[in-house]
Amino acid sequence: MYRNAKIGRRQIKVLSTEARKWYDDTVITASVWRNKNRWSTATGKVIVRLWFYFPDRRKRDTHNALKALLDALEDACIYQNDQYALPQIMDWQVDKENPRIEIEFEKVS
Template sequence: MLKFIIPGRPISKSNFKLSNIKGKTWMPHKGKYSKYVAYENLIAGIINETYKDVPLEGNIITVLKLYFPNKVMGDVHNYPKSICDGIEKSGIIKNDKQLKPFLILDFIDKENPRVEIELYPQHEYHFDFTLSKK
């Protein structure tokens, strides 16, 4: 199991895409919208500081724990894309399609907003999910 902690409030990719009149979208590298690219690089840098081994092969069971400073968090489903792009950019995986199954959990931590990324190679771990009525 690998665990990485990304400090600060999670950033959603959907807030930073720009598009032209033909509908083509891109991520700007300068100006106020470049915050997303910096966030991807932060994730990649933190992973590269601690993981020095070969890229992970096969599917990776992925658990994302999103810690927000308050209840203003937007759509939680928009956050994984930015995080997955940062993981892929680090080189720890070849393609973010490997990150499955995928579990997203959200919490409030006013003092320490962050993202905790847990990666479990599927050939070493079994994912079991149980849901029961209260």
């Protein structure tokens, strides 16, 4: 997902080309969902329930996707700041035909 890049003398990690496309697609998809469902940008805590459906049985850690996903949801205005996101990984399984991440949001009162 990340590659090394050099900026001046600093070595930093940046999204790979494929990851950048995924990130941009995720922002667009979440923004469309937000508008369709009239979700107002949360200013407080939001429970983010996640179900992962992987394309194959290769070993993966669900929590490795959280940083980029929660940042993308912030850019889509699901919440003002991802520090208020409370991710809950509910389950994972393999779905070769339709790999995806399903998400459910709940604003915390």
